[in-house]
Amino acid sequence: MFPGQDITDSEHVAFTRHFGEPEIFHQTSLNLRSDQVKEIFLVSNVDGENRVMKPSEPSQKQLSSSRQWHTDSSYRPMPSVGSLLHGIEISRTGGITQFINMYEVYEALPEPLRRQVEGRRARHDFSMLHRITGAPPPTAAEQAAMPAVWHPMVRRHPVSGRKSLYISSIYNDAVEGLDDAAAQGLIEELSQFAAQPRFMYRHLWEPHDVLMWDNRCTVHAVTPHDPEERRVMHRTTIVGSEPVVAA
Numbered sequence: 555m556f557p558g559q560d561i562t563d564s565e566h567v568a569f570t571r572h573f574g575e576p577e578i579f580h581q582t583s584l585n586l587r588s589d590q591v592k593e594i595f596l597v598s599n600v601d602g603e604n605r606v607m608k609p610s611e612p613s614q615k616q617l618s619s620s621r622q623w624h625t626d627s628s629y630r631p632m633p634s635v636g637s638l639l640h641g642i643e644i645s646r647t648g649g650i651t652q653f654i655n656m657y658e659v660y661e662a663l664p665e666p667l668r669r670q671v672e673g674r675r676a677r678h679d680f681s682m683l684h685r686i687t688g689a690p691p692p693t694a695a696e697q698a699a700m701p702a703v704w705h706p707m708v709r710r711h712p713v714s715g716r717k718s719l720y721i722s723s724i725y726n727d728a729v730e731g732l733d734d735a736a737a738q739g740l741i742e743e744l745s746q747f748a749a750q751p752r753f754m755y756r757h758l759w760e761p762h763d764v765l766m767w768d769n770r771c772t773v774h775a776v777t778p779h780d781p782e783e784r785r786v787m788h789r790t791t792i793v794g795s796e797p798v799v800a801a
């Protein structure tokens with residue numbers, strides 16, 4: 555966490571480049587990517603005319619997925635290593651960003667759950683977002699750019715060498731060897747187990763906090779806030795440098 559960073563989007567991107575290449579969001583149809591600085595992803599309920607958008611707006615529906623546990627860009631063949639989120643206009647009614655330490659979750663998994671994830675892969679599909687939120691489906695070009703990918707449910711961190719649980723309740727649409735209902739049930743059960751206070755950090759925002767996290771060993775979710783209240787956060791996402799490595 556870096557407090558007091560009243561930075562421009564260009565400075566945000568330049569800082570991100572110290573850690574890797576910034577991702578450019580492949581979806582352009584919902585205006586979640588900044589027109590001015592294409593590496594910036596807009597986590598915002600304010601439109602181009604500076605007006606608060608209704609929760610029923612397509613972009614807001616899609617963003618509502620971030621209230622469920624996920625890790626950024628896990629739907630890519632080489633998922634992001636980390637993200638940097640700049641709180642520009644922060645919420646006082648909610649909008650708390652919560653993180654789970656997935657190393658600790660993996661280590662604490664009850665034996666029956668551990669047996670179900672060890673050596674198994676789950677599928678991550680960007681188009682799950684529209685199915686769970688009612689946001690418009692990706693266009694044919696967006697769909698073609700991001701076909702569903704399979705990643706191990708237990709991954710080994712390339713730097714720390716530690717194993718962690720790697721799942722996403724917003725992108726996982728299938729699990730190897732399970733039918734749809736069982737797959738959904740397993741992801742749900744794992745997410746519930748993970749979401750315990752003992753594994754959690756809750757970030758209460760102050761204006762111009764910049765929060766940087768590791769997408770390889772954490773999941774995160776934001777709490778709801780009063781939709782009338784403005785919330786403007788800008789994110790960069792660091793491109794993954796290698797495929798997910800199984801335990």
Ligand code: OGA
Pocket residue numbers: 597620626637639649650651774775776787789
């Ligand atoms: C994100 C995200 C959390 C938030 O930007 O990746 O999930 O606090 N946002 O809005």
Ligand code: MN
Pocket residue numbers: 620624625626774
């Ligand atoms: Mn996110």
